[in-house]
Amino acid sequence: MRWLTWGAKKSTTNMMPGAAKQAAAPRRPLAYEAMIENAQAAKPLFLVLSGCQHKMIAGFLETLTLGKANHYFLSIEKVNAFDKGGWKAYQEELDKADYIYTQKKKVADFLLSQHRYKDKVYYFPVISCAYFHPDIAYIQHSGKKQVGPLGDYHSILVTAAYFAGLSQQQALMAFKPEIYNALGFEEKKQRERAAFINRFKKEGVDLSSCVARWDKDGQWMRTVNHPVRYVIYEIVYQVLQRDEVPIANHSPSVVDWVEDDLARSAEWPLYPLNGNNDFLIFKSPYSFLDKGIYFNLKKFVEYSFASLDGVDRENINVMGCDIEKAINVLYTLK
Known part of the structure; x- marks a missing residue:
């Protein structure tokens, strides 16, 4: 019995200095170096x-x-x-x-x-399509990229609400089908889908059947270009x-x-057609302690308003949309 105890003790405490490290080293085949050499010459x-x-x-x-x-x-x-x-x-x-x-x-x-x-x-073209995200736009302020809670991606609705003088609570009311229709989001979605397929078709890649198949799986773009x-x-x-x-x-x-x-980067949610935004979650491209940062629509509006603080309307360029039209539409929510 003492021999068994001594043997167990020896295996855990009387190892040579480096034995534990050697035991923890990854197991590799004798052909490992040849495998690496072949991979490098692939x-x-x-x-x-x-x-x-x-x-x-x-x-x-x-x-x-x-x-x-x-x-x-x-x-x-x-x-x-x-x-x-x-x-x-x-x-x-x-x-x-x-x-x-x-x-x-x-x-x-x-x-x-x-x-x-x-x-x-x-x-071959960049894989970009705003079909799922007609609300996304890029903003330049005084010729420089404007950054918000989702990096380079900004909401047309929130930006228009801010410059229309709406409160954050009023801005939340912009996320409903009537406003989407007033801003032509559905028409934009269809244009984007057709343009996406045509861009690749011009370069000899027919994606029409692929897109039809992807649609069955739901949302296949995280943002307009991810x-x-x-x-x-x-x-x-x-x-x-x-x-x-x-x-x-x-x-x-x-x-x-x-x-x-x-x-690991940004992800923009798909807006529900029934106007129920309780489950909308935005994923920021930023992280904290190697963990993602996520927030609901209310926080997204709050952070977006804070990002626009000090930005003057005369010096912004909201690309890919008629921001003046959007501002005028959102004035009705005041």
């Missing part, structure tokens, strides 16, 4: 130059072709500087890549004009077929192999 080699969707696009290019993809986020400033020498920052990777994918038309046009790259540059993961997967799949790039991976779970980094 082909084809893609280069993705795009906006916020670049990581997931690169991820699906890799998983579908079993290749390798490098990716870079191009801001508006970088896109505008690309043909003025900015492209040189990516020259080494541009030269090495087998395929160059971009969602930036200006970048694509420049690279296609360069003899050394023209045969490996492929373009699609859910399977939408990016299916579009990348269609693009690879268009460009005759061999697809090597048909795993039924391949869509789950790519991290959904856009899920």
